[in-house]
Amino acid sequence: MENSYSVLIIGGGNAGLCAALSAAEHTSDILLVEAAPKPERGGNTKYTRDIRYAHDLDGYTTGEYPDDEFVNDVVRVTNNNTDVDLLKMVVSESRNIPSWLQNKDVLIHRALKGTLHLGRTNLFMFGGGKAMINSYYAAAEKLGIKIEYNTKCTDLEFSGNRVTNASLNGPDGNRTVKVGSVVVASGGLEANLEWLSEYWGSATGNFIVRGTRYNRGELLRVLLRHKTKTIGNLSQFHSVAVDARSPKFDGGIVTRIDSIPYSITVNRDGNRFYDEGEDLWPKRYAIWGRLIAEQPGQLAFSIVDSKAINLFLPTVFEPVRDDTISGLAIKLGISPENLSRTVMEYNQSLKRKCTFNPGILDDCSTSGLAVPKSHWAAPIDSPPFYGYSFRPGITFTYYGVKVNSKGQVLSDDGNPSRNLFAAGEIMSGNILSEGYLAGFGLTIGTVFGITAGKEAVSAAGS
Amino acid sequence: MIEYRREFKTADVEYVSNLCHDCGQCFDVCPYTPPNEFSVDIPKILSEIRTETYRKYATPRKMSLFSGSGIGFTLMLFGFSFLALFVIYLSSGNYLRIFMAISGPGSFYVILSNDILDVAGTLILFFVVLAWSISGKKFLKEVGGHSNIGLYDLIRAFFDSFGEKWFRGGGAGCNYPHRDERGSYKKMITHSLVLYGFLLDFLATTSAFVEQDFFHVLPPYPILSMPVISGITGGVMLIIGASLFLIFDYISSSEKDVSMTPIDRTFLVALLLTAFTGLLVLGFRNTSLMGTLLLIHLSMVSVLFISAPYGKFVHLVYRFISIGQYHLEKRLHGD
Numbered sequence: 001m002e003n004s005y006s007v008l009i010i011g012g013g014n015a016g017l018c019a020a021l022s023a024a025e026h027t028s029d030i031l032l033v034e035a036a037p038k039p040e041r042g043g044n045t046k047y048t049r050d051i052r053y054a055h056d057l058d059g060y061t062t063g064e065y066p067d068d069e070f071v072n073d074v075v076r077v078t079n080n081n082t083d084v085d086l087l088k089m090v091v092s093e094s095r096n097i098p099s100w101l102q103n104k105d106v107l108i109h110r111a112l113k114g115t116l117h118l119g120r121t122n123l124f125m126f127g128g129g130k131a132m133i134n135s136y137y138a139a140a141e142k143l144g145i146k147i148e149y150n151t152k153c154t155d156l157e158f159s160g161n162r163v164t165n166a167s168l169n170g171p172d173g174n175r176t177v178k179v180g181s182v183v184v185a186s187g188g189l190e191a192n193l194e195w196l197s198e199y200w201g202s203a204t205g206n207f208i209v210r211g212t213r214y215n216r217g218e219l220l221r222v223l224l225r226h227k228t229k230t231i232g233n234l235s236q237f238h239s240v241a242v243d244a245r246s247p248k249f250d251g252g253i254v255t256r257i258d259s260i261p262y263s264i265t266v267n268r269d270g271n272r273f274y275d276e277g278e279d280l281w282p283k284r285y286a287i288w289g290r291l292i293a294e295q296p297g298q299l300a301f302s303i304v305d306s307k308a309i310n311l312f313l314p315t316v317f318e319p320v321r322d323d324t325i326s327g328l329a330i331k332l333g334i335s336p337e338n339l340s341r342t343v344m345e346y347n348q349s350l351k352r353k354c355t356f357n358p359g360i361l362d363d364c365s366t367s368g369l370a371v372p373k374s375h376w377a378a379p380i381d382s383p384p385f386y387g388y389s390f391r392p393g394i395t396f397t398y399y400g401v402k403v404n405s406k407g408q409v410l411s412d413d414g415n416p417s418r419n420l421f422a423a424g425e426i427m428s429g430n431i432l433s434e435g436y437l438a439g440f441g442l443t444i445g446t447v448f449g450i451t452a453g454k455e456a457v458s459a460a461g462s
Numbered sequence: 463m464i465e466y467r468r469e470f471k472t473a474d475v476e477y478v479s480n481l482c483h484d485c486g487q488c489f490d491v492c493p494y495t496p497p498n499e500f501s502v503d504i505p506k507i508l509s510e511i512r513t514e515t516y517r518k519y520a521t522p523r524k525m526s527l528f529s530g531s532g533i534g535f536t537l538m539l540f541g542f543s544f545l546a547l548f549v550i551y552l553s554s555g556n557y558l559r560i561f562m563a564i565s566g567p568g569s570f571y572v573i574l575s576n577d578i579l580d581v582a583g584t585l586i587l588f589f590v591v592l593a594w595s596i597s598g599k600k601f602l603k604e605v606g607g608h609s610n611i612g613l614y615d616l617i618r619a620f621f622d623s624f625g626e627k628w629f630r631g632g633g634a635g636c637n638y639p640h641r642d643e644r645g646s647y648k649k650m651i652t653h654s655l656v657l658y659g660f661l662l663d664f665l666a667t668t669s670a671f672v673e674q675d676f677f678h679v680l681p682p683y684p685i686l687s688m689p690v691i692s693g694i695t696g697g698v699m700l701i702i703g704a705s706l707f708l709i710f711d712y713i714s715s716s717e718k719d720v721s722m723t724p725i726d727r728t729f730l731v732a733l734l735l736t737a738f739t740g741l742l743v744l745g746f747r748n749t750s751l752m753g754t755l756l757l758i759h760l761s762m763v764s765v766l767f768i769s770a771p772y773g774k775f776v777h778l779v780y781r782f783i784s785i786g787q788y789h790l791e792k793r794l795h796g797d
Contacts, residue, residue: 039497046493107634126632127491134490138644247499254494 004178005031005146006460007453008166009185010153010219012036013043014129014442015424016185017136018449019456021104023183024143026457031177032140033151033168035186035214040250041137041149043187044211044396044425047252048129050122051446052439053094060098060123062111067091070121077435087431089405093447098123100450106135117282122439129442155222156182161411162418180460181419183452184409185445188397188425189217190237191249196397199234206298208242208393210256213249220400220426229402229410232429238436239289242393243317244299254316257388260288261376262308262358264346265390267295270329270338272346277375280361286436289392300390301332303343305382311358319386332387345369347379396441398429407452419459421452473604476518479511480601480780481788483628486637487645505641513723516776521596525772532728532773539768543761550578551757560753567680573753574760576674586767593771598779602787611786615793619785623778626650626657628785639714652710655703656733662696663737682747693740700737704730729774736762 007023009016012034020032034041054070055061070091074082101108107126112119125132140147151170156163163182168175189195191213193204200207224230246255261281265288266272274291278284292300303325322328325343326336346366354364356378364377401409401422408416409427424445431444486505494500520526551560551574564572571579602611622628629636635645670689673679683689707730711722722730739759746752770776 107632126634127487128493130493131487131491131634134644250493250498251500252493252498254500 002031002146002177003175005029006180007031007456008033008153008177008179008182009453010166010182011043011185011187011424011426012041012137012147012149013185013187013424013445014045014048014133014136015445015449015452016043016183017133017140018100018446019183019185019421019423019453020140020145021136021143022450022453023457024140024145024453026454027460028144029180030145032145032147033153033170034147034149035152035216036149036212038149040212040214042130042133042212043215045133045442045445046128046130047211048125048132048439048442050118050124050439051094051097051442052118052122052437053097053443054091055095055098058098059110060108061120063120065121070094073121073437074431074440077437078431078433079435081433083430086403086405090431090444090447093451094443097443097446100446101125101132104135104139106132118438153186153219153222156226156420158226161415163420179419181421181456183407183421183423183449183456184219184223184401184426185422185424185449185452186217186219186426187212187215189220189399190215190394190397192216192218195221196234196237200293203293203298206391207239207293208244208246208251208255208391209249210240210242210246210251210253210393210395211249215425217397217399217426223401223409227412229412229414230400231402232397232399232433234399236398236434237289238286238395238398239293239392240285240395241288241292241300241302241390243315244389244391245317246391246393251393255393256285257302257315257390258285258312259302259304259308259315259388260285262311262378263302263304264342264373264380265300265302266334266339266342267301268297268299268334270334270342272342272369272371272373273300275372275374277365277373277377279375288390289394292390293392298391301334302388302390303328303339303380304386305380306384306386307378307382308380309386315388319388321384321386323383323385325380325385328385328387332389343380346373346377347381350377350379396425398433400426400429403427403430403448405451406455407448408455419456421456421459423448423452473607475511476515476601476780477605477784477787479508480515480777481628481784482508482512483636483781484509485629485631485649486641487631487634489641490637509723512777512780513725515601515780516725516772516774519597519601519780520772520776521593521600532725532769535772536728536732536765536769539765540761543764543768544757547574547757547760550574560757561750562753563748563750564752565682565748567682569747569752570681570756573756579760580671580675582764586764590767590770594776594779597771597776598783601780602783605783606787606790609787609790609794611783611790612793615786615789618789619782622785622789623782624657626654629653639710641714648710652703652706655699656707656730657703659696659699659701659703659737660733662692663700663740664696666690666693666696690744693744697737697741700733701741704734704737708734723774725774732762732766732769732773736766 006027006029009020009032012032020030023030054065054067056064071087074087109124109126112124148170151168153166154169155167157165163179165176166179191209193207197204240256242255243257260276264272265276292298320331322331325340329336329339349366349369356362356364361375366373366377403409403422404416407421407423409420409422410416428441428444484505488504489495494502517526559572629650631645635647636649637643637645638649666689670681739762743755743759746755
């Protein structure tokens with residue numbers, strides 16, 4: 001095994017592969033280490049399907065998406081809490097994404113109609129994120145990039161503001177390699193529930209990690225030890241309501257349940273705790289993971305009747321079903337008296353006359369309840385009744401390292417490292433510090449991956 | 463297709479299974495295949511359901527009991543056909559002709575009379591078309607419900623089928639024979655060889671029938687004639703295509719790959735032997751082996767067709783209907 005590489009890439013998801021393929025345009029002396037075994041490679045990229053990018057009229061989308069609009073969208077979802085220079089760079093570079101993908105044999109769908117309203121702003125990879133990452137790996141192998149699976153980087157050695165060596169732990173044990181430069185693209189820390197429990201306490205035992213079990217944030221810990229400037233903190237993550245029966249890891253996108261706006265959602269005690277109809281679901285689903293995380297036992301239950309069961313996407317697990325509310329409560333493990341009372345109070349609070357319409361913010365609301373339901377408040381009165389149990393499902397974390405526009409990691413004093421770069425989820429919080437914008441994680445990972453890969457080659461030589 | 467439905471009936475699953483060309487791409491790009499906890503193996507499930515539909519909609523239904531592995535059934539059919547042809551041969555008198563070299567116009571009919579071949583061939587063909595039509599109608603009723611596949615949908619299905627459209631994996635190719643290799647057109651090429659090889663052989667038979675019954679030119683035909691040229695080309699294509707399928711099946715039969723079902727293999731072997739014996743008859747048509755080879759070849763042909771409503775051959779019926787149904791649904795949804 002060699003013990004010296006021009007460029008070391010840590011992480012085998014979208015950002016890592018983009019960095020490796022970009023670096024490979026200038027050198028072939030590249031090692032990519034991926035913590036997962038080969039069948040589970042690719043981080044959370046395998047659960048993605050679309051990329052947001054700025055564009056004029058093209059064949060992949062239904063209309064143009066100007067830079068300004070893209071920038072404004074990010075500014076809005078982050079509540080103006082973004083590094084505008086980095087954001088503008090990502091947005092303008094994102095225009096090159098389709099041709100980059102095509103060069104790597106990633107197929108792109110022709111313009112799609114009716115896909116989550118993303119048809120104008122996002123392109124969809126043919127076969128989804130796993131097809132894309134498979135194409136990237138195939139391209140990397142063809143270019144002679146060395147790939148080691150089941151391999152982690154456990155430490156980095158510095159000399160001044162340069163990384164000189166990396167400690168690797170792989171199937172053949174530990175070894176140290178000399179490196180010209182390093183790109184850290186190791187993802188977020190959402191699968192490291194032990195670390196998250198430093199903030200969340202024992203609640204993390206009830207969290208479900210939607211993506212890969214290998215995003216453990218270990219490189220972030222390494223960088224923290226070496227006095228790197230960080231952004232965000234342990235309390236922050238993106239999470240949604242997922243079926244409580246979901247696998248602890250890797251349930252992916254299918255375990256999310258979209259019943260909430262057409263239901264009442266109660267906690268373990270049978271009490272409602274938040275306005276289920278506050279806004280259109282695409283604007284609200286991402287707050288529910290956190291809401292549930294704050295409930296006793298990190299559990300919540302969504303109750304719908306037979307009128308509402310077909311209003312949302314079918315679920316991967318069958319709902320619990322009963323002809324009475326108290327029967328349903330017993331099956332779900334909630335107090336039947338409390339749930340019956342909550343349903344009764346809710347039904348009595350409904351407006352007599354309103355026009356139920358799932359497509360818009362309709363005028364069906366409750367009145368006089370401590371926790372209101374502002375829209376789509378229809379009576380729960382037509383058996384059979386259905387119940388879903390929820391847990392918080394973490395998608396990704398925001399905690400990461402501060403970078404500049406070359407992707408260079410900054411140290412505590414604000415100076416950039418000469419040859420240490422970051423790309424992907426470990427730095428996306430620089431731009432997406434809070435909130436969510438569909439397909440934008442891949443945009444940041446792709447642009448910063450390509451940039452960091454290129455810069456890493458020139459930094460390795462100097 | 464899936465995006466047009468919220469609930470799935472059994473018939474919907476049967477429809478999707480038969481629409482599936484077993485391209486293998488979904489296995490490679492789905493995040494839920496093993497080792498994921500959901501451990502979904504779509505190609506394997508669809509393959510099982512496809513085989514199940516062939517049994518469920520067989521005409522007559524009882525005959526489907528024979529198609530377990532298909533091999534016993536096929537061997538029995540072969541024995542039966544050979545015996546029947548041999549009895550017909552014997553019944554016409556001279557017991558030793560089969561061991562003699564015969565040549566010149568009508569030499570085949572010295573072994574078996576033209577009339578008997580015409581009648582038997584027509585009856586078998588009629589039986590196949592009838593059984594396929596009834597099975598297809600039963601399938602369509604379950605799958606299509608009250609909707610009506612129109613001429614437009616059938617034309618689209620025709621071009622999809624003969625253009626081998628769905629073996630292209632939407633441009634990415636099929637992950638074949640190994641599921642984890644890059645997409646390629648190997649499966650499309652292999653299937654095309656079998657499909658067009660078969661059609662050329664069918665053309666050979668039909669053109670021979672036309673030459674003899676309408677122009678009164680009796681076989682054997684010269685090398686440079688429609689029946690012989692299309693017969694040789696088709697036969698060679700069939701042999702290559704069917705062998706490739708079997709070779710790919712053999713090298714892909716590791717744990718992570720989908721292997722063929724037994725009825726797939728039986729059908730391919732039957733096709734292979736039919737084509738091979740056909741070429742043997744051509745090659746030895748002026749020798750004393752001709753009589754025996756002709757009986758064997760014609761027995762293979764009848765095996766292929768009599769088993770057509772029960773073995774893998776029937777896939778073309780359900781697949782064609784499913785593609786038609788797909789185009790209907792696409793049209794109704796304005797896509």
